[in-house]
Amino acid sequence: MRRPIVRTLARAAALGAAAAALPLASPAPVAADSVVVGGKLVRVADSPWVVALSSRDRFGGTRSGQFCGGVVVGRSTVLTAAHCMSKEVLGVPLRRVSDLKVIAGREDLATNAGNEISVSNVKTNPEYDASTNSGDFATLTLAEPLPESYVIRAAGAGDAAYKPGTSAAVYGWGDTTGRGNYAQSLHAADVTVLADKECQEAYPGSADGTYTPASMVCAGEIQGGRDACQGDSGGPLVARGKLIGLVSWGDGCGRAGSPGVYTRISEVVRVMKRYA
Incomplete structure (x- = not known):
């Protein structure tokens, strides 16, 4: 059975801007040991580029409304899976989700730590194929920029x-x-x-x-x-x-x-x- 990874489970300009904000990296050592099934607790301070996607309207207040993950690739750009933005996951078309936010700097979802930033624009990869899962990504533009230190290469x-x-x-x-x-x-x-x-x-x-x-x-x-x-x-x-x-x-x-x-x-x- 196919695994839905979530709990249930004007394109060119935005993709171009995101590309400019996504820096390619030269080889570098792992920054820190990784301390999910079979996983361990980690500090968000050691991995600030990890963010949670939230909609309390669609998923309730428990765990801050988290339903998917994301990663900061530019001060105002977050990548996530394209299927996270689908009606299958959200229960309604994306345009009807009025409170989509990115939560940064919060490791414990029961707290108010970090920042909740509204998403001002979403662009799903135009080459995404839901039947094969190829090209499964979307770019989220944040209403407010995050510090440069949050960006991963x-x-x-x-x-x-x-x-x-x-x-x-x-x-x-x-x-x-x-x-x-x-x-x-x-x-x-x-x-x-x-x-x-x-x-x-x-x-x-x-x-x-x-x-x-x-x-x-x-x-x-x-x-x-x-x-x-x-x-x-x-x-x-x-x-x-x-x-x-x-x-x-x-x-x-x-x-x-x-x-x-x-x-x-x-x-x-x-x-x-x-x-x-």
Whole structure:
């Protein structure tokens, strides 16, 4: 069964502006150890680029209305999964969501820490294919800019951070057990970047989706255990201190032989440049 990662589960100008705000990174060491299924609590101060997407109108006041994750790639630009902006997830068309916000600097969703910033514009990737899950990203423009220190660098095509066997971490406030136990505080799980062949064998094409190496990254543990889960969609996959993926889809949470699939950030950069 296809895993919905969320709890239930005028384009050119905005994409171009976002592309300009998305810096490619040269190789750099991992900034800090990653301390989600199989994850551990982490401090948002050590990963300020992780943000929560919120709509209390659609998801209630519990956990600040969080329903998806996101990542800061420019002072006024956040990336998330395209499917997080769908009617399937929101329950209504996006245009009817009047209180969409990005919550930055808040690790515990039961507190008022950090900032809640209104989203002034949303642009879904025009190349997104919901049937295969290819190109699963959207750009959110913030009504107010965040500090430069919140911005994470993106790994471009050919970066060593995408190499199979590389240690990575996925961040979010989603289900921590695969049984509907949603996190109140930010978690991260250590995962491993896997070879494209392993994900192509796991997802050759079905109702789950189709693994496409050009636009997706495969990460997790073949034996299962550590993984993203419901509520983590759109959150960041980070390796060598750089953004390499966005939580997108998979079969179950932490199942053996069913690793997590992420939107490849180098493909996000390509699409943004194309529509600049």
